[in-house]
Amino acid sequence: MRPLHSAEGIGERVIERIPHAAWPVAQTTAAAGLAWLVAHRVLGHPQPFFAPIAAAVSLGTTDLRRTHRVVQMVIGVLLGIGVGEAVYSIAGAGALPIALAVAATMLLAVVVAAGADLLADGMMFVNQAAASAIIVVALHRQGTGSERVVDALVGGAMALLFATLLFPADPERLVARSRRALLLALCETLARTAADLEGTRSADREWTINTGERIHARLGELHAACERAREIVHIAPRRFNVRAPVLAGCARARRLDAVADRVLGLMRAAPEALAEGTLFSPSLTDALCTLAGALSSAAAGGEAAAIEQARRTQALPNMRPGSAEAVVAHLTRACARELLDALGVGG
Numbered sequence: 001m002r003p004l005h006s007a008e009g010i011g012e013r014v015i016e017r018i019p020h021a022a023w024p025v026a027q028t029t030a031a032a033g034l035a036w037l038v039a040h041r042v043l044g045h046p047q048p049f050f051a052p053i054a055a056a057v058s059l060g061t062t063d064l065r066r067t068h069r070v071v072q073m074v075i076g077v078l079l080g081i082g083v084g085e086a087v088y089s090i091a092g093a094g095a096l097p098i099a100l101a102v103a104a105t106m107l108l109a110v111v112v113a114a115g116a117d118l119l120a121d122g123m124m125f126v127n128q129a130a131a132s133a134i135i136v137v138a139l140h141r142q143g144t145g146s147e148r149v150v151d152a153l154v155g156g157a158m159a160l161l162f163a164t165l166l167f168p169a170d171p172e173r174l175v176a177r178s179r180r181a182l183l184l185a186l187c188e189t190l191a192r193t194a195a196d197l198e199g200t201r202s203a204d205r206e207w208t209i210n211t212g213e214r215i216h217a218r219l220g221e222l223h224a225a226c227e228r229a230r231e232i233v234h235i236a237p238r239r240f241n242v243r244a245p246v247l248a249g250c251a252r253a254r255r256l257d258a259v260a261d262r263v264l265g266l267m268r269a270a271p272e273a274l275a276e277g278t279l280f281s282p283s284l285t286d287a288l289c290t291l292a293g294a295l296s297s298a299a300a301g302g303e304a305a306a307i308e309q310a311r312r313t314q315a316l317p318n319m320r321p322g323s324a325e326a327v328v329a330h331l332t333r334a335c336a337r338e339l340l341d342a343l344g345v346g347g
Contacts, residue, residue: 020177027162028059035158039151050077050135050148054155057128059163066163067231070156072125077152079112080105080132087133088140101133168236171229171246178225179253182218183299186263187292189215193270194288197280197328208267215260226250255342259295262335269331273324280325287316287332294339303343310336310343 032052039048054077058070083105091097109126132148163169189211229250233243266288273280294309313336319325 023167024059027167028056031055031059031158031162032155035151035155038158039154043150043154045147045151048147048151048154050151051155051158054152055158056155057124058156058159066159066228067235069124070159070163073128073159074152074156075112076109076125076128077132078149079109080129080134081136081148083108083129084133084136084140088137093137093140098134098137101137102130105129105133164236165238168232168239169228171232171239172242172249174225174232175222175229175246175249175253178218178222179256180299182215182222182256182260183295185211185215185218186260187295187299189263189267190288190292190295193267194285194292196270197285197288205271208271211267212264215264219257219260222253222256226253252342252344255338258338259335259342262331262338266328266331266335269324269328273328280328281319283317284319284325284329284332287313287329291332291336291339294336298339298343307340307343307345310339314340 032055035051035055036048039045039051045051054073058073059066060069084101087097087101087104091100106126106129109129113125136148192207192211229246233239233246239246290309291313294306294313297303297306297309314333316329316333319329
C-alpha cells in the first residue's frame with residue numbers, strides 16, 4: 001500500500017475523483033448561473049449574490065444527500081436572517097453585534113437541529129445560519145432580509161430542479177460504485193491476510209489499523225449511497241421505474257456489513273495466531289485466496305463466478321478443534337456464507 005500522502009498516491013486519488021465530480025460540477029455551475037439570472041432579471045434584485053451561493057452549496061460536487069442539503073441550507077438561511085435582523089434592531093452593526101448574532105444563531109441552530117433528524121446529520125445547517133446572520137448584520141440595508149429569503153428560495157429551487165427533476169442521479173450506479181469500492185477493499189485485505197499466513201509477508205500492525213479504518217469508511221460510503229438511492233427513487237419522477245430493483249439492491253448491500261465484519265475478524269485473528277507460532281495448512285490459505293477471488297469477481301460484476309468461488313470456500317475441511325486454524329477456518333467459511341447471502345443466494 002502506498003503512503004497516504006505520497007505524491008503518487010495523491011495523484012491517483014485526483015485522477016480517480018475528477019471523472020466522478022465532472023457531471024455534478026457541471027450541474028452546479030448551470031444551477032448557480034440560472035439562480036442569478038432568475039433573481040436578478042426576473043425578480044429585479046440588484047445583487048442577488050445569495051441565490052447562486054444557495055444553489056452551489058446545495059448541489060456541491062457529489063450526488064449524495066442533495067435534497068438534505070437544500071433543506072438544511074434554506075432553513076439555516078431563514079433562521080440566520082431572523083436572528084440577524086433581531087440583533088441589528090437592538091444593537092446595530094459592528095464587531096460586538098456580529099459576535100452576538102453568531103453566538104445566538106449557532107446556539108439556536110444546535111437546539112433546532114437536535115430536535116429534527118433531517119438537520120442533525122451535518123454542520124451545514126448550523127454554519128449556514130451563522131453565515132446568514134453575519135451578512136445580515138454586516139451588510140444591513142432596508143429589505144436585505146426579505147431579499148435574502150427570496151434569494152435562498154430561488155437558489156434552493158434551482159438545486160431541486162437540477163437534482164430531482166432534470167438530472168437525478170442514477171441510483172443503481174450510485175450503489176454499484178460504492179459496493180464495488182467496498183468489495184475491492186475486502187478483496188485486498190483477504191489477499192494480504194493469505195500472504196501473511198503463507199509467510200510471504202510479515203504481519204504489520206499499522207497496516208491492520210489503516211485497513212480497518214479504510215473498510216469502515218467504505219461501509220459508510222455504501223450506506224450513504226443506499227440512503228441517497230432510496231431517496232431518489234421516491235422523489236425523482238424519472239427514477240420511479242427502477243424503485244423495486246434499487247430497494248432490493250440496497251437490501252442486499254446492507255448484508256455486506258456482515259461480510260466486512262468477517263473479513264476484519266480474519267485480518268485480526270491471523271496475525272495473533274502467527275505471533276503464537278501457529279503454522280497454517282495450505283488448504284486454509286488456498287481457501288482465503290479463493291474467497292478473495294470471490295470478492296474480486298463480485299466487484300467486477302461476475303456474480304456467477306463469485307458464487308462458485310464462495311461455495312468452494314465453504315467446502316474447506318474442519319481443522320483440529322480448539323486450534324487457531326479452526327478459528328480462522330470458521331471465520332473463512334462464515335465469510336463465504338455471508339457473501340452468498342449478500343449475493344442473494346443461500347449458503
